[in-house]
Amino acid sequence: MALAGCSGGGEQKPASHRTAAEKPKPYTGPMAKDAWSSLGGGHSRIEMKQVERRGDRSVLRFYLTNPGKEPEHYSFGTTIAGSAYGNLHFMLVDPVGHKAYTPLYDNNGTGKTVGSDLFIMSAFPGARYETILEFPPLPASLDRMTVVTPTTAGEFTGVPVVDGQGPVKPAAPVPDFFDKPKPGSQVAWPVRGLDAPAKGGAYELYGITEGEVKSTTSSAAEEKVGLRTDVLFAFDKATLSARAESILDEVAAETKAKADPSKPPILITGHTDGKGGHDYNMSLSQRRADAVLKELQARLGTAYQYKAEGKGETEPIAKEGGPDDAQARQKNRRVEISYQIRQRTAGTGSTTSGGQQADPGGDAGPPAPFRPDGPTVASRFASFGQGGDKRRIDVKPFYRDGAYLVAVFDIVNLGPDAGPNELEDYSTSGGGPFGDFSVSDPSTRIVYRGVRLGKDGGTYVDPGRASFRHDPGTDNRGFFYVPAPPPSVRTVTFNAGPFGQIPNVPVR
Template identity: 50%
Template sequence: MRFRRVLCAGVVASLVLLAGCSGVEPDRPSSQRRSSPAASPAQTAQPSDRLVKVATAALSTKRLRLEMLRIERRPEESVLRFTLTNLEKGLASIDFPTSAASTGNFDFKLIDPVGHKGYTPLYDERDDSVGSDPSVRSAEPGVTYDAELHFPPIPEGVKTLTVLTPSTAGEFTGVPVIDASTASAGAGTATLPIRTPQGEVSGGVYDLFGIVEDPVKVTTTSGKEQEVGLRTDVLFDFDSAKLSDKAAQVLDGVAAETKAKADPAKPPIRIEGHTDGKGTGDYNIRLSRQRAQTVLEELRTRLGAEYRYEAEGKGETEPVAEEGGADDEQARQKNRRVEVSYQIRQRTPGTATASGGQHEQVGGAEGQPAAFRPSDGGTVASRTNEWKDSFGTRKARRMDVKPFYRDGGYLVAVFEITNLAGNLVEVDDYGNFGRFEEFTVLDPATNVRYMRVRIGPENWGEARLNLMAVDPGWAVFNTDVGTVNRGFFYVPAPPPGVKAVTFDAGRFGRFANVPIAE
């Protein structure tokens, strides 16, 4: 598997606004949404020993109480059991779509933050989620409905997972996984009807991809493979395959990490050289091949004969950034690179990690899966962004940053955005197509930047498009002035010793010293 970021093609303009490029669901049309003012979306209505949050879903103006009960492991599938309660005085729709065309579905996802996997629901040939059917009725006020949603099988040894909901409730960490034979009855006073699937049923199990950037390299990690993109401007003299004075220290670090993670039983360690688009094709292929071979020899000197190595020059044929635009020089710099990739050594499923984790730990930093968090804690920083749109209408948003926290091998960035002036729309200023692409997390001590975690495969689109990220799936649920939208996204976890980070929130600016909750 190669980590490539390629542009999605042929997306109809009217569909792009919501769906962008997606590997699970088709591109789907947008729609306008309005909602009445509501309480803070992080508010809960039950004791903390129950997995309960209040949720507003997209395409709806109603508040529902969601409670996650358990995930039942079966031989051929897994079943998420949960309840929904209508908190409004009138009827409320009860689906949780990720686009207008998926109305009538529960588009939840399961995340294994230790095993670095993402699970999408089972869907039938009509693109309906398998399990309870939310399209046949609306929820009566005050009634608690039992519901279920089916997923691919969960491996043995996994004891808890995180459930992602496309709502203001966001993520439910610490949802227990049990064997179906030990499952108890539901908790509701009514039960949603179960769909009869039409045709073939299929679901997805994907690697999670984390990207970490520092001044000398970009590291992309999944549960199985790691790729380190070394900047050739740091490694080599200009227009040369001769190593620079800084190269030895950089390659020492790469070799140490490779030795710690690479599996000698799954060769080879691949080294690929890449150039920018300047120069002739033949020249670029030759230079990139020479640079790849130089890095191969340096790694072999440091790692020895236990590993097998392969080197190849790609020239300018596989760029990761588009050249010729306003940021041409930055794009060319990104394209000048040497990539080192290898298969990651796997632990036996069900064994404890060095930090006492619940099941196999692969890829990212060691860490326990988070327990359920019924609330986000107090606001640690706030800032207002104000501007006028193209029609001269004043718009203003306030961001309230909450403490971040760790979930397995990841850090969860949590915040609320309050609409102070001007109605919101789906694509409201947080990155292309309304998600949080422009937000990142920085370690100020090392200048390492942590990017949003994505759910594979890696060719779902260039990073600037609407990828399937570990986030709520929408940026906007409530649209009226005075309403609040809770947001979150996952990034690879910084080292355990890091207790605070900088939140780079795009047009909201940078928030320093955001604490990482214990």
């Protein structure tokens, strides 16, 4: 069924079904996936081994195998320059502690990734190439992590974290440049920068949830709750409505459970839309912030310190003046409540089944074990552009990884053309390659959006833009992380952008 423009529909009956109540059998095979990567990366098989603690740094150790018939040059950079350098732009994710780590780069962070140098030689078919990549140091409490690759293999969950033994170098021999390792042999790439000054990144992961009354942006360290002033106040007024009482009761209970009194203040910030004069907007936003402060203080008492600020129209979160002007203005009219989250100390918080310390907010499950994708549970078709290029999305069961939900799917290009860049069709609103995609809880209508690195990060926990093939007949595995809904939620709605809404996706 062809669709006009960028619309969703055309359901295909899945090949198999699994209800939300059914649990997949434990997986006992290797942590391995086939992968495609662009920018000359080619087809590979990636098998994870472990992450090692090495004092002031960490080492990811894995294997690459060429499943083809001819020698292959591999690169896992996310830019043309990174590809030329043979960079490995992998990422480590602590899904319980809400943290992400990017590789060490030599020359104090301005050079190349530290570890295996894939640029020097090609991989011969069937040989198993030991690969290492260095990262910043990790917390001692971690025993499992997720490794994110910029390929169609995507994420590898449940990778063990161990104390490293011996020198930081490959255990397998490095062949000479003109050697041709035989299929089944184990060799290693040459390495670079192991002892040079290097720098990597460690980031808080921020998740966004949006409801009809409030939105929440949270990490392990802080939380910001945005309340719609259209619900709290009458138009142009600073007197709280009757409905605001119950809303603030809920916010106060959540704040009391999470906010750290030793890290003041609880900050209440008022915002308006762009209509009206600046002085008037500043005054209105300040009065509204003061009104919310007074109500929170009445509920929370003097154990906390408070501060109210009015920002007027100066810090919009949505662009006004476009086709969605009314919706943008509604988003900009808000009162935000932000605070530092109370950190649990060792021995006082719950731990996961593997002994890993639970997250500070206490709402994360254990890290997910490694396992293959489940069966297709739903399919949709969509057509794009004037030529009617057709694609199909095959949705897999979603799953929980610590504090997050992982949305998994395949996108198949049915042709007739490749198009200039098919990813643009899924990210018109920004937010990674799948910015138009989200997940929602049908019972509460809360929407869960892509998890990003840092407060204002442009990097998301997804495959990035380096992994996708565009030729007709090719398929690509996609995924992205969103904040996990409550444990009681067993099915969700997948808001799949141009493919439409796909209900009843099981969560395993």
